[in-house]
Amino acid sequence: MTQAPRVTLSGGIDMPQLGFGLYKVPAEDAARLAGEALGAGYRSLDTAAMYGNEAGVGLAVAEAADGGLPREDVFVTTKLWNSDQGYDPALRAFDRSLSALGLDYVDLYLIHWPCPARGLFVETYRALERLLEDGRVRAIGVSNFQPEHLRRLAAECTVMPAVNQIELHPWLQQDLLKTVHAELGIRTEAWSPLGRGRILRDPVIAEIAAAHGVSPAQAVVRWHLQCGHIVIPKASSPERIRENADVFGFELTADDLDRIAGLDRGERTGSDPSEVN
Ligand SMILES: NC(=O)C1=CN([C@@H]2O[C@H](COP(=O)(O)OP(=O)(O)OC[C@H]3O[C@@H](n4cnc5c(N)ncnc54)[C@H](OP(=O)(O)O)[C@@H]3O)[C@@H](O)[C@H]2O)C=CC1
Numbered sequence: 506m507t508q509a510p511r512v513t514l515s516g517g518i519d520m521p522q523l524g525f526g527l528y529k530v531p532a533e534d535a536a537r538l539a540g541e542a543l544g545a546g547y548r549s550l551d552t553a554a555m556y557g558n559e560a561g562v563g564l565a566v567a568e569a570a571d572g573g574l575p576r577e578d579v580f581v582t583t584k585l586w587n588s589d590q591g592y593d594p595a596l597r598a599f600d601r602s603l604s605a606l607g608l609d610y611v612d613l614y615l616i617h618w619p620c621p622a623r624g625l626f627v628e629t630y631r632a633l634e635r636l637l638e639d640g641r642v643r644a645i646g647v648s649n650f651q652p653e654h655l656r657r658l659a660a661e662c663t664v665m666p667a668v669n670q671i672e673l674h675p676w677l678q679q680d681l682l683k684t685v686h687a688e689l690g691i692r693t694e695a696w697s698p699l700g701r702g703r704i705l706r707d708p709v710i711a712e713i714a715a716a717h718g719v720s721p722a723q724a725v726v727r728w729h730l731q732c733g734h735i736v737i738p739k740a741s742s743p744e745r746i747r748e749n750a751d752v753f754g755f756e757l758t759a760d761d762l763d764r765i766a767g768l769d770r771g772e773r774t775g776s777d778p779s780e781v782n
């Protein structure tokens with residue numbers, strides 16, 4: 506594939522705009538599929554302590570390094586799980602993730618969910634600031650944070666999150682959050698960018714894809730890129746992994762973008778952040 510464009514995060518770190526997501530990739534398959542993704546040209550891998558597959562991701566990075574792809578050319582994201590919130594628990598959780606990954610540093614470390622009922626996300630975020638200061642992570646950010654959570658970090662912390670990773674796809678376009686991100690200098694990263702596969706059956710997406718001679722998944726990944734989102738589709742076969750990254754030979758028209766804008770119906774395919782604690 507043509508290498509994905511890179512976006513510059515608020516701290517000055519570059520991140521590939523397209524990455525490979527590993528939610529629900531079994532631990533025993535993670536090294537192989539992450540390795541397929543790197544072989545197909547992806548340069549960003551998205552895992553989490555909760556996915557139970559950090560070790561496989563780290564192995565793929567190490568094997569790629571042995572094969573000539575330097576560690577510093579691969580962008581690794583992992584996430585702190587909800588039960589590890591709090592300042593000291595967060596530092597310990599990071600040590601465990603780093604050790605599972607077998608890496609010296611992580612490129613991007615995220616708080617997985619705000620868990621407002623726990624009341625710990627601000628102090629947890631301060632632990633991430635400490636990791637950044639200590640050079641153990643290159644960038645820090647959050648996931649599933651709502652405007653009120655982001656505004657608390659803006660008021661009470663020193664470093665703004667570089668990204669907020671949120672559910673985002675044509676059926677859930679998140680205009681309000683994207684406006685708040687733009688105001689606060691936070692990059693929008695789309696999780697479940699294919700709506701867990703469901704969007705691919707939308708007739709408007711199918712029509713747009715057919716008009717460009719591409720698959721529905723390719724049309725949706727392309728839509729994310731043209732909207733400026735960081736996008737991390739997951740797939741379980743080498744063919745789909747390659748297909749989802751083969752999105753640089755066509756461009757959606759202004760009319761395509763208008764039609765996809767009309768698909769927003771506020772529909773989640775994953776959990777609602779206000780209900781996760
Ligand atoms: N921060 C957070 O809270 C969350 C983060 N994430 C991150 O976002 C990533 C992506 O989201 P995810 O929920 O996995 O869902 P996606 O929206 O990426 O969709 C994945 C689904 O689409 C299918 N699919 C992928 N490519 C194709 C294709 N070309 N043609 C047909 N079907 C296809 C996959 O099938 P198959 O696997 O069978 O190939 C799978 O069922 C996660 O893996 C994770 O890294 C996800 C959820 C929450």
Ligand SMILES: O=C(O)C(=O)[C@@H](O)[C@H](O)C(=O)CO
Nearest residue numbers: 528529553555617774775776
């Ligand atoms: O994949 C993740 O990172 C998640 O946290 C989720 O998948 C989450 O548990 C969910 O949305 C389940 O529907």
